[in-house]
Amino acid sequence: MNTDPYAILQTHLQSRAPLTTEECETMLSRFRLKKVKRKQFIIQPEYVAKYRNYVVQGALRAYVTDENGIDNTIQFAVEDWWITDYNSYIYQQPATMFVTAIEDSLILQLDFESEKMLKAANHKFETIFRIMAERTAAFQQRRIISALTRTAKERYQDFADRYPLVLNRLPQYSLASYLGMSTEFLSKIRNNKV
Amino acid sequence: MNTDPYAILQTHLQSRAPLTTEECETMLSRFRLKKVKRKQFIIQPEYVAKYRNYVVQGALRAYVTDENGIDNTIQFAVEDWWITDYNSYIYQQPATMFVTAIEDSLILQLDFESEKMLKAANHKFETIFRIMAERTAAFQQRRIISALTRTAKERYQDFADRYPLVLNRLPQYSLASYLGMSTEFLSKIRNNKV
DNA sequence: AGGAAAAATTGAAGTAGTTCAAGCAATTTG
DNA sequence: CAAATTGCTTGAACTACTTCAATTTTTCCT
Numbered sequence: 001m002n003t004d005p006y007a008i009l010q011t012h013l014q015s016r017a018p019l020t021t022e023e024c025e026t027m028l029s030r031f032r033l034k035k036v037k038r039k040q041f042i043i044q045p046e047y048v049a050k051y052r053n054y055v056v057q058g059a060l061r062a063y064v065t066d067e068n069g070i071d072n073t074i075q076f077a078v079e080d081w082w083i084t085d086y087n088s089y090i091y092q093q094p095a096t097m098f099v100t101a102i103e104d105s106l107i108l109q110l111d112f113e114s115e116k117m118l119k120a121a122n123h124k125f126e127t128i129f130r131i132m133a134e135r136t137a138a139f140q141q142r143r144i145i146s147a148l149t150r151t152a153k154e155r156y157q158d159f160a161d162r163y164p165l166v167l168n169r170l171p172q173y174s175l176a177s178y179l180g181m182s183t184e185f186l187s188k189i190r191n192n193k194v
Numbered sequence: 195m196n197t198d199p200y201a202i203l204q205t206h207l208q209s210r211a212p213l214t215t216e217e218c219e220t221m222l223s224r225f226r227l228k229k230v231k232r233k234q235f236i237i238q239p240e241y242v243a244k245y246r247n248y249v250v251q252g253a254l255r256a257y258v259t260d261e262n263g264i265d266n267t268i269q270f271a272v273e274d275w276w277i278t279d280y281n282s283y284i285y286q287q288p289a290t291m292f293v294t295a296i297e298d299s300l301i302l303q304l305d306f307e308s309e310k311m312l313k314a315a316n317h318k319f320e321t322i323f324r325i326m327a328e329r330t331a332a333f334q335q336r337r338i339i340s341a342l343t344r345t346a347k348e349r350y351q352d353f354a355d356r357y358p359l360v361l362n363r364l365p366q367y368s369l370a371s372y373l374g375m376s377t378e379f380l381s382k383i384r385n386n387k388v
Numbered sequence: 389a390g391g392a393a394a395a396a397t398t399g400a401a402g403t404a405g406t407t408c409a410a411g412c413a414a415t416t417t418g
Numbered sequence: 419c420a421a422a423t424t425g426c427t428t429g430a431a432c433t434a435c436t437t438c439a440a441t442t443t444t445t446c447c448t
Contacts, residue, residue, distance in 0.1 A: 066343045074339060087332045096339070119324070123317040126324055130313070133327035138281045140334035141268065145258055145290070147341050148266045148374055152435070172396065180342055182436055187397055194434090346405070366426065376406055381427055388404090 005033055005056040009108050012054070012080060016128045027125060030114040036060070036101040043099035049088035051109040055081050058105020059169050062097045063177070073178035076102075078166055082132065102170065152181045153189050199227055199250040203302050206248070206274060210322045221319060224308040230254070230295040237293035243282035245303040249275050252299020253363050256291045257371070267372035270296075272360055276326065296364065346375045347383050 002008065006028050013019065013027060036042060036058070043049045043062070053060070055077045062075040062083055074097060077083035088095035092112055118125040146155055156179055160167055167175075176186040188194045196202065200222050207213065207221060230236060230252070237243045237256070247254070249271045256269040256277055268291060271277035282289035286306055312319040340349055350373055354361055361369075370380040382388045 064339055064343060072339070072342045074335065074342070086335045090328050090332050119321070123320060126317060126320045127313070130320055130324035130327060133324060133331050134284050137327050137330040137334060138284050140331060140338060141280045143338060144334060144341070145266070145268060147338070148268070148371070149258060149260045171394095177342070183396075184398085184437080185435060188435095191397075193398075365424095377426075378407080378428085379405060382405095385427075387428075 005106060005108055006031070008056055008080075009054055013128055016131045017124045019124060023122065023124060026122075027118060030118060031108040031110050034107050034109055036105045036107060038101050038104050041098055041100045042107070043085050043088070043095050043097060045096055045098065046094045048092055049085040049095045049097075049099075050111050052082060052084045052089055052112075052115065053077075053099075054108040054110070055079055055083065056106040056108055058107070059102040059166075060099060060105060060107075061102055061170075061174055061178075062099045063174070064097050071174070071177055073174045076166065076170060076174075076178065078169065086136070102174070147180055152179065152185060153194065155179045155181075156186060156189050199300060199302055200225070202250055202274075203248055207322055210325045211318045213318060217316065217318060220316075221312060224312060225302040225304050228301050228303055230299045230301060232295050232298050235292055235294045236301070237279050237282070237289050237291060239290055239292065240288045242286055243279040243289045243291075243293075244305050246276060246278045246283055246306075246309060247271075247293075248302040248304070249273055249277065250300040250302060252301070253296040253360075254293060254299055254301075255296055255364075255368055255372075256293045257368070258291050265368070265371055267368045270360065270364060270368075270372065272363065280330070296368070341374055346373065346379060347388065349373045349375075350380060350383050 009031065010024055010028060013024070019027065031054070033056075034042075042051070042053060042060070045065075057079060059076065059078045060083050061073050061077075062085060063071045063073045065071060075083055083099060085095040085097040085099065087093070088097070089112060115129070119129055120126075146158060150158065159175070159179060170178075172186055172190075173183040176183040179186070181189075185194075203225065204218055204222060207218070213221065225248070227250075228236075236245070236247065236254070239259075251273060253270065253272045254277050255267050255271075256279065257265045257267045259265060269277055277293060279289040279291040279293065281287070282291070283306060309323065313323055314320075340352060344352065353369070353373060364372075366380055366384075367377040370377040373380070379388075
């Protein structure tokens with residue numbers, strides 16, 4: 001099993017559209033490797049999200065802070081997932097989110113200008129980003145349905161069933177806010193106190 | 195002002211990527227015009243969503259039904275918007291949603307196989323669908339943030355501010371479920387009984 | 389390893405929003 | 419136009435979940 005970060009990303013990209021060796025080279029050369037320490041921020045409100053981030057190793061979370069200073073987790077990302085402030089990145093406008101590392105992590109960053117260039121240069125690259133966007137949209141639609149139709153307990157159970165291994169890597173308070181409930185209530189669900 | 199449905203769609207597509215006359219022709223020829231009567235369904239659970247639908251005239255809504263038989267509105271679409279069961283369409287799997295007309299409507303339908311062919315045939319077409327998917331994802335992320343961080347009253351106010359003209363075209367019960375509250379509670383918000 | 393900080397747990401009190409039920413208004417359809 | 423259906427309103431009772439506060443457990447850091 002290969003542990004070279006670029007080789008891992010290459011496999012990921014190849015699964016979306018088959019690339020020649022040269023194409024792979026072109027694409028991968030635009031990504032830069034970055035180590036992120038636990039609690040370090042890679043995106044902060046008011047700054048434009050310059051990068052789309054592929055997680056090679058580790059775990060990160062994106063959250064917004066409401067007027068009461070409460071964190072609300074919008075997204076998690078572990079190995080083989082992507083994370084950014086999507087609205088900020090796509091439209092290159094100031095972010096509203098924080099993105100921070102839950103664990104020491106290793107990520108591959110693609111900057112917006114390079115992405116733009118890649119999309120324009122090669123139909124296959126465009127296809128890769130199109131597929132990524134479609135899957136993001138489909139995923140989020142499922143999440144919206146879950147938020148609208150399920151109880152707190154059901155939302156937790158669904159998450160636990162779908163991502164059993166991710167579960168124990170996430171601080172409870174961050175999972176609670178991701179699932180739209182308080183950390184106390186999630187604790188009670190987990191310990192059958194409801 | 196041109197009222198030819200295909201001309202309207204053409205303007206919409208051109209705003210995403212400039213197309214030659216011939217390219218327009220190729221793309222538009224794949225859409226078929228369909229009239230939908232109020233209350234008529236264009237997508238139903240268990241059947242695969244065969245089409246992506248562009249609204250030329252009218253209004254439609256997508257909803258799921260939970261185990262108690264309650265409607266939960268997932269999406270609205272009026273003029274110049276798109277609607278489908280996104281998960282069903284993208285993955286060509288059985289739908290979980292109903293999509294139905296709120297008003298007598300006129301839509302342009304693109305079937306999945308044609309879309310696939312168009313994406314493969316021309317880089318520009320791929321770009322158009324990539325942009326659509328990106329915007330869908332960005333829109334849905336904003337909606338998730340709103341659901342997690344705002345009160346029922348704030349969610350209603352945000353919607354009313356952003357879509358003042360759409361507001362009076364939607365049945366209240368459907369807007370209530372879109373915003374994640376009961377129709378009674380939305381009624382009270384509107385009449386300042388909270 | 390040990391002290392400090394962060395996170396999780398628990399119960400009690402509170403509340404944002406739901407459910408129910410009944411009446412009223414508006415719209416649709418024959 | 420009348421009758422029926424559908425949608426909206428209102429208040430009262432309820433509940434799923436939050437907030438608060440105190441304690442315990444776990445993790446972090448040198």
